[in-house]
Structure formats: structure tokens, C-alpha cells
Amino acid sequence: MVRVLLGGLLWAGLALPAGALAQSRDVVVFAAASLKNALDDAAAAWMRDNSGRRVVVSYAASNALAKQIEVGAPADLFFSADLDWMDYAAAKSLIKTESRVSLLGNSLVLIAPKGSQARIDLRPGVDLASILGSDRLAMGHVNAVPAGKYGKAALEHLGAWAGVKDRIAQTENVRAALVLVSRGEAPLGIVYKTDAVSDPNVTIVATFPESSHRPIVYPVALTKDSANPEAVAFLAFMRSDKVKPIFEKQGFTMLSRAGSGS
Template sequence: MMGRRDWLTRLALALGLVLSGAGFTPVSAAERVTIFAAASLKSALDAVNAEWKRLTEGDVTASYAASSALAKQIEQGAPADIFISADLAWMDYLAEKNLIKADSRSNLLGNRLVLVSANADAGPVDIKAGLDLAGLLGNGRLTMGAVDSVPAGKYGKAALENLGLWPMVSDRVAGSESVRAALLLVSRGEAPYGIVYQTDAAADPGVKMVGTFPEDSHPPIIYPIAITADSASPDAAAYLDFVRSPEAAPFFQAQGFTVLE
């Protein structure tokens, strides 16, 4: 009688005949692949993982949080196979501690930084030097990721500083544990405006994107991906190949990400 591993191997070979020409050759995926990914990736990566499961019948699970929190968990021994950060700094942090496989690392995605409001009648905001951002907030607060740790918060602070807007709102910022937590505060009406990624704004019908930050006002928003040094999953490399393949790209693009080489 054919065992599960043998059956999955045959499935992989069959799928490989169909998809190998597109840059991804499925393999047996009987072992679980555990992904630690930035919170802003949830909508897109859930779709990518569903497609991976459909093609391989493999077991994949994802944990979403701020890149800083996930990197610290990996440092403390959390059993992750793949790490996708929302900035280069936290991937560098793990690399310096030899906690990722350096030859597996690449830059996966790009994103944009935007200003959102829950007010459907909110007008467009031209984000530039001289903007009266404090006046725009009124008596409310500006929500964003924690500026000392969460990538979206760090990008947001850098943009506000470069535009000369940080001094007028620094004491009005409500820092959140992740960019999705900041988004939720706006969506619930607990903050009049928030700074999030373009992809987050697209994922929540409860908010309206009212302005986009100039790309040169902050460091490029890059999502690197790598296999962790302690990964024991025999399918981590195949999953990594799939996430970087043409088959996965449309799922990221549908959420507004830019797929990098």
C-alpha cells in the first residue's frame, strides 16, 4: 500500500512536469513549514499559503506580528523555518547573530507608505514640507507603528523628520505594536489618521487612503526573506522557491506589493 510520503513524492513529480518551466518545482511537503512574517503580509501571504497547500497538500502555518517581535522570538529559539521582515534592519539583526542561512536571503517585496483616515468624507492630503499635520489631527492622535522598533513606525518617523513635520506631532503619536494594530485604531475611529503601508490600507475597507508619502522621504521599504539557521523542515527551501516564483507573484501584486527581483 502506498504511504503518504510516496504518494506526495509522486504528486510532486507530476506537478513538476507542469510547473518546472515556470521556475518552481514542487516537492513532497509532508513536513510542516512554519513562517514568521511581518503583520502587513497577512492578506497576501494567506493567499500564497493556500495556493501552496493546493499544489502540494503540504502543511504550512504562519505567525504574523511586528518584525521586531518575530526577530526577537527567533533569537530566543522559537521554531520558525522562514522569516519575512518588513525591513532590512531586523533581517540584518538575525544575520549578525548567524540565525539565518545567508545564502537563502533575498529581497522579496516593496511597499509604499500612506496616510489613512476612517472618515469617508476626508479630503486628499498633499504630504509635503509645510503641511499643517497638527491642525489636521485636531484633538486626536496620529497612530503608527512604534517608532523605535516596528518597521512601519520607523519609516513613518523618518518621513516626518525629512519633511520637517515630526516636531509638531511627536507628542501626538500613538505607537502600536504592529502596523496592523495601528490600522485597527483608525478603522475603529479611535484615531483620526494613521500612517500605514499602502497594502494595509487596501486590505481594510474601514479606512480611506488620503495621501501617499514621497518615496524619497524615507528609506526604501523592502521585505527580505530567508530560511532560519535552525530550520529542520525538509520543505523550507521548496517553499522559499515557491514564494519567490511567478506563481506566487500575482497574490502579492493583488494586495499592492511590488515584487522585486
Template structure:
């Protein structure tokens, strides 16, 4: 016969299971490493995160956007564990505000910027002083990341200035919120040409590389990585180590990046 005491024990046990499950849920969520990464890293980092999940059983959640936007979000308190920027400037921005763990910072990757067209029959061009880029554009626009904030846009503007081409095309630039957004404008035929990273061009079959900018026409393209100052995730360091591993290096190289470590 079931007594009142038996019922109380059963209720207490049930409550214990519920409370234990509630207490366990945040612990499970905390195991997911939150990564803020430059948009140009998407293909490579998706593949790396797949390997991370396969080998560890743990998930990395990635927010892809322009490095400028991600840095500002971290500054405003967004809960990121790891930040991978497409340039040194935005990592320096967070470092100056003590928002990254300085001893975890390193230069991870290099890249190149290229001129792309959405036309398969677009002729190759030599990117050098005197190039009639404005003539190539005609009435169309030059798709680039926003030149005052998006790293690919800043690199592109610097190169055009160094080559003496900027004055003739400045009024024809279609600034985009990220390098992938600029790539999409060309891929969809909304802009005849665009300046993107070599790795972005390789990721879209609808664009053709027609020229590569000289390396000495712009500052070196460097992707730094670091753990954020507010991260309390015990898995962040292990994830960072994995991103720096030879296995991850092979996946980055497969997408066209230069591995610096």
C-alpha cells in the same frame, strides 16, 4: 482455539501499530513549514499559503507580528523555518547573530507608506513640507507602529522628520505593536489618522487613503526573506522557492506589493 501465543502475537502487533503511529506523528508535523512574517503580509501570504496547500498537500503555519517581535523570538529559540521581515534592519539583526542561512536570503517585496483616515469624506492632502498635520489631528492621535521598533513606524517617523513635520506631531503619536494594530485604531475611529503601508490600507474597507508619502522621504521599503539557521525542515527550501515564484508574485501584486525578484 486461541492460545497464549496467539494472544501475545496480537498484543505485539497492536503495540507495533501504536508505536508506529507515535513515530509517524512527529514526521507529519515536521512537514508543516513554520513561517514568521511581518503583520502587513497577512492577506497576501494567506492566499499564497492556500495555493501551497492546494498544490503540495502541505501546510504552512504562519505567525504574524511586528518584524521586531518576530526577530527577537527567533533569537530566543522560537522554532521558525522561514522569516519575512518588513525591513532590512531586523533581517540584518538576525544575520549578524548567524541566525539565518545567508545563502537563502533575498529581497522579496517593496511597499509604500500612506496617510489614512477613518472618515470617508476626509479630504485628500499633499504630503509635503508645511503640511499642517497637527492641525488635521486636532485633539486626536496619529496611529503608527512603534517608531523605535516596528518597521512601518520607523519609516513613518523618518518621513515626518525629512519633511519637517515630526516636531509638531511627536507628542500626538499613538504607537502600536504592529502596523495592523495601528490600522485598527483608525478603522475603529479611535484615531483620526494613521500611517500604514499601502497594502494595509487596501485590506480595510473602513479606511481611506488621503495621501502617499514621497518615496524619497524615507529609506526604501524592502521585505527580505530567508530560511533560519536552525531550520531542519526539508520543505523549507521548496516553500521559499514557491514564495518567490511567478504565481506567488501575482498574489503579492494583487495586494499592492511591488515584487523585487
């Protein structure tokens, strides 16, 4: 079983003695929350092929994970939901830049609770404010969480941001925004397509035009302090043809595989 740590974890909760980490040889991955279903499956497949080896995954918002690595949280791999936070990690010398690869692509969607009759055309001039009424739009924090940043950019491009900016339920990661809609606590939310696919209690109302935001790219890299050869092997596995169907089943697009560059 993949060992998982969820949510906005604090450094104190992640602290592991470096010696114990080295002895365990667990592959410790810090990954964006939106990767959970696909990465759980990928890790399980790798462990089936590599008896006795384990993958430990901590899921949270990319910004939170980058900051945790910066203060010394022990991780072998950082898997971000956007280029900005991987660039941040590179600028802080937190990763091995030669290992960095842009692995996955995704799309941005507008969701509603299952059974919703909402029909929304996401074109310039769309009036989301009138659709929301007094309710709120769920999305990741617009200044930090990748899905929130993409969402804000898309709304600005469509001319809808001014009307909804004061009606946003901002969350610590994209999966928290998904939960608000899934529970019916918000009538609409902005998440990745892969998040929507993972939850049967939401429906995709519309897909944001690709031109409305920067391409959604998930880069992954070894951390600077990792000396775990199993992490190198797991990274190679994630770039292989064998794992491609696992990611694509969850709605991701494979951008890079072994031998194809970054």
C-alpha cells in the same frame, strides 16, 4: 486552511517540541503583520498544489519575531518588513544568509476612516498637528516597528515630526495602527499601502513621497536551525512567477523572483 498566530506572541506561547516540529513537517513562517492577506493567499495556493503539506504562519511586528527567533522559537522562515531586522538576524547568526532574498516592495500611506473628507498634501512643511487637533496619529512604534520607523523618517523629512511627536498613538505592529483608524479611534494613521487596501473601512488620504524614507523592502530567509525541505520548497514558490499575481493583488511589488538574485 492556513494556520495563523496573530499579534505580539510570547515565546511561551510559541514553544513547540523540536521533535514534534520535525515530525509534522509543517512549514513554520514568522512574518511581518503587514504580510497577512498576501501571505495567507500564497500559502493557500502552495498547499493546493502540494497536498498534505501545511504552512503555519505567526504574524507580528518584525522586531518581535526576530527577538523570538533569537530566544529559540521554532521557525523555518523569517519574513521581515524591513532590512534592519533581517540584518539583526544575520548579525546574530539566526538565518542562513545564502537563502536571504529581498522579495517585496511596498509604499507608505496616510489613512483616515472611510468617509473622511480630509485632503492632505504631503509636501515639506505640511502641518499635520493642526489637522489632528487634540487627536492622535496612529502608527507603529517609531523605534522598533518597521512601518513606524519609516513613518517617523518620512515625517522628519517633511518637517512635520516636531509638531506631532507628542500626539502619536504607537502600536505593537502596523495592523494595530490600521485597526485604530478603521474603528474611528484615530483620525489619521500611517500604514503601508497594502494594509490600507486590505481594509474597506479606511481611505488613503495621501501617499508619502518615496524620497521621504528609505525604500520599503521585505526580505525573507531560512532560519539557521531549519532542516525542513518543505521550507526550501515554499521559499522557492514565493520567488516564482506563479505567486507574483497574489502579492501584486495586495499592492506589493515583486523585487525578486527565481533566478533573478537577491
